[in-house]
Amino acid sequence: MSELIITKPDDMHLHLREGAMLKYACKDTEKQFARAIVMPNLKVPITSVNQAENYYQDIKKINRDSNFEPLMTLFFTNALDRDEIRKVSDSSVVHGIKLYPSGVTTNSDNGINTIENCFNIFELMQECEVPLLIHGESNDKSVDIFDREKVFIDRHLSGIHSKFPELRIVFEHISTKEAVDFVIGTNNKVNATITPQHMLLDRNDLLSDGIKPHHYCLPILKRSEDRLAIIKAAVSGSKNFFLGTDSAPHLRHQKESSCGCAGIYSAVCAMELYASIFEAENALDKLENFSSKFGADFYKLPYNKLKIKLIKQEYQVPRKINIGTEEIIPLFAGETLSWQLSEI
Numbered sequence: 001m002s003e004l005i006i007t008k009p010d011d012m013h014l015h016l017r018e019g020a021m022l023k024y025a026c027k028d029t030e031k032q033f034a035r036a037i038v039m040p041n042l043k044v045p046i047t048s049v050n051q052a053e054n055y056y057q058d059i060k061k062i063n064r065d066s067n068f069e070p071l072m073t074l075f076f077t078n079a080l081d082r083d084e085i086r087k088v089s090d091s092s093v094v095h096g097i098k099l100y101p102s103g104v105t106t107n108s109d110n111g112i113n114t115i116e117n118c119f120n121i122f123e124l125m126q127e128c129e130v131p132l133l134i135h136g137e138s139n140d141k142s143v144d145i146f147d148r149e150k151v152f153i154d155r156h157l158s159g160i161h162s163k164f165p166e167l168r169i170v171f172e173h174i175s176t177k178e179a180v181d182f183v184i185g186t187n188n189k190v191n192a193t194i195t196p197q198h199m200l201l202d203r204n205d206l207l208s209d210g211i212k213p214h215h216y217c218l219p220i221l222k223r224s225e226d227r228l229a230i231i232k233a234a235v236s237g238s239k240n241f242f243l244g245t246d247s248a249p250h251l252r253h254q255k256e257s258s259c260g261c262a263g264i265y266s267a268v269c270a271m272e273l274y275a276s277i278f279e280a281e282n283a284l285d286k287l288e289n290f291s292s293k294f295g296a297d298f299y300k301l302p303y304n305k306l307k308i309k310l311i312k313q314e315y316q317v318p319r320k321i322n323i324g325t326e327e328i329i330p331l332f333a334g335e336t337l338s339w340q341l342s343e344i
């Protein structure tokens with residue numbers, strides 16, 4: 001196949017940031033995606049529908065000339081109350097609530113320490129059908145970083161799902177075979193997003209032959225067996241797995257540092273990467289559902305009317321993206337990919 005035309009995809013897990021970075025992240029994303037679930041972990045987290053509406057307007061102003069639609073989320077803090085859940089339920093702008101165990105990743109210090117304290121909110125979310133988006137890693141610092149996702153499933157996620165079986169959950173950016181198996185073993189209410197990096201890279205790509213700060217993200221890259229299980233899930237045709245890049249820009253100097261930030265910027269080449277993965281698995285016919293339909297189904301959104309075209313042509317990923325005097329280094333910077341997004 002040398003050309004592929006599909007419904008314009010949705011990125012169901014994206015960091016657009018704020019300030020100077022917002023413009024660049026928006027511009028790269030709108031070419032690839034019609035809509036995106038926008039993460040709320042700004043320096044001051046988005047904790048109310050009111051704040052989410054203002055952030056929505058900031059994004060819309062940047063994307064004034066396009067039809068890009070940001071799908072906003074709230075950050076789950078201890079202060080989240082039942083009134084706010086009802087506002088989310090009535091809102092056409094906010095599509096879910098993101099729970100970060102406190103301190104588990106970038107800008108997550110205001111997250112949750114005792115998940116049981118959230119149960120009365122989960123109950124109302126279940127009743128109002130408000131999706132719960134979870135960064136599924138334990139924040140127990142005594143747990144090995146490579147085991148934190150599995151431990152989160154065992155200590156928390158399986159319990160949440162058993163207690164609230166109708167609660168619509170997105171297990172974000174899954175990184176292990178255990179996470180794949182957990183989702184498959186549930187009742188369709190637990191879905192998962194899959195990033196390009198967790199299908200293309202393993203921990204050797206991060207740590208062997210020199211440390212690669214631009215491959216550092218959370219959940220951290222795991223073993224090759226995990227990577228293969230995630231690819232299998234993505235191309236399986238199961239509605240429970242859909243696209244979410246977790247594209248998360250950080251300035252170059254913040255990543256190339258003695259204490260580098262977690263986050264991989266893939267918004268410049270996301271669909272090119274997903275197309276290469278699906279092609280290698282002989283599953284290009286499954287790409288459209290994974291990228292443009294299953295996520296929309298989960299969030300109860302109509303399919304996009306716009307289309308994108310991907311052509312089998314070499315594409316060199318930019319070496320860097322200049323932001324004033326600063327830079328962002330994208331995933332696979334300077335490397336040549338075999339697919340290219342093209343005008344339709």
Ligand code: DOR
Pocket residue numbers: 015041105106107135216217218219246248249262263264
């Ligand atoms: O690698 C990551 N970066 N993982 C996350 O969960 C957050 C993200 C960010 O905001 O930088």
Ligand code: ZN
Pocket residue numbers: 013014015039246248
């Ligand atoms: Zn994220």
